[in-house]
Amino acid sequence: MNLNDIILAIEKNKISLIVALVYIIFAPIIGGLLAGIDRIITARMQNRVGPPLLQPFYDVFKLFSKKTMWINRFQGPFVFCHLIFMICTGALFFEGRDILLIIFMLSVASIFFILAAYCTSSPFSIIGAERELLLIMAYEPMILIMLVGFYKVVGSFKFYEIILSGKHLILYLPGVFLGFLYVLTIKFRKSPFDLSYSHHAHQEITKGITTDLSAKSLAVIEISHWYENVFLFGLIFIFFSSFNWILAIIITLFVYFFEILIDNTYARVKWEWVLKSSWAVALIAGGGNIILLYLLNIK
C-alpha cells in the first residue's frame, strides 16, 4: 500500500488522533526494542555477547520496583513534566501538527529535564545540567535550519503535508540532512557528543544529568528517552518519505546503525568542540544548502 493513500485515508476519515494514540502506546515498545538492539550491536562491536534483547524493559521494570529517593519536592513534578511534554511532542508530530510548534515543545521537555537536575545539590548533576544546556545551544540552530528547508521546498510545516507533497526532500536538502545527521548524535546521546549523560557505564561526571535520579524517576526518564527516539526516527523518515515507505524505514534504521557505529568508534570530545563544530556544520552544510535553493530558485 502506498504511504500517500494511507495518509489521505487518515485525513479523510479524520483519524489522525488514532495515529497519535498508536504512537503513545507503541513508541515505548519500539523505542525499548531499539535500545535493546543498540546494546547488542554495541556489545558485538566490542567483541562481547551483550545483554538479552528485552534488557531495557527489564531495567525499567526493575527501577519501578525500587524505592525512589526524592531529593526534594520539585524533582518529581519536573521529571513527570519532562515525560508529558515528550509524549506530546511525538503525539502532535504523528498527528500531523506544525513541526515548528513541535520543536518548541521538544525544547520545553528538555528544559524540564534540566530543571530536574538543577534542583538538586549534587555537583555532578548540576554540571550535567549545564552541559545539557550547551548541547541544546549546539543542536537548536541546525534543527531550525532544517525546518526552514522543509518550508522552502514544500511550503508547509506539517508532517502529512510534507509527505503528501511527494518531493524527494533528500535530493533538495542533502546539506541539511548532513547537518541534521551531525546533531542527531547529540540527540541520541551518543559518543562523541554524550557530554551531559552517557548510556555507557563510566563517565567523568558520574551519571551527569541523571546522577540524582533514582528508581522511578530514572525509569520515567528512560521511557521518555524512548519516546524521543521514535520521534527522531520520524524526523529522519521525512527525508526519505517520498520513496517507497518500507525503503524509507530501512534507511532510517540504517541511520541509527550508523549512529551506533560512530558511538563505538569515537571518544568523547570537549564541549567547546561540540558547540563550534555543530554550529559550523549547521551554517555551512545547512545554511549553504538553503542559500543555494534560493539562488538557483529551485522549486
Added chain:
Amino acid sequence: MSFLKKSPWLIHYDGSSCNGCDIEVLACLTPVYDIERFGIINTGNPKHADIFLITGSINHQNEPIVKNIYNQMPNPKVVVAVGICATSGGIFAECYNVKGGVDKVIPVDVYVPGCAARPESIIDGVVKALGVLEEKYKNIKKKDHH
C-alpha cells in the same frame, strides 16, 4: 516477581587493598567474562545501584566513604564483600590503621573468599546476592502492605 534478578546494577568500591581484587572485578567487564550478558551494569553512581561490590579492607579514612555510598543506594540493596581483605581484613588485618572487614561498618550479605577472588567466583557471589536482593524486595513489599 520482580525484575531485580534480571537487571542488577552494581557499584564497585575499592578500599584498603593490594588492588588485586579490584583488577579482577574490572576483568568481569571484559569480553572474556562479559557480565552484561546477565544484565549487570557497572555503574559509577550509588543512586542507580542495587549491589554494592566492595574489595579491600576498611580503614579509618575510607569508613565514612563506604557508609556514604551505602546510604545513598535506594532500597532494596545488597552488599557483596569480595576477597579476603573485604571479608576480614586479610593480610592487612594487623595494620595500625585498618579496622577490619566491611562488616565492621555496614551489613554484608555475601562474602566472596579468595586472594585474589577469581572473576568466576565474583560473578558467583553476585548471583548469590540476587537471591538476597529478591528476598529483601519481598520483605519490603510485605512491610508496605501492613
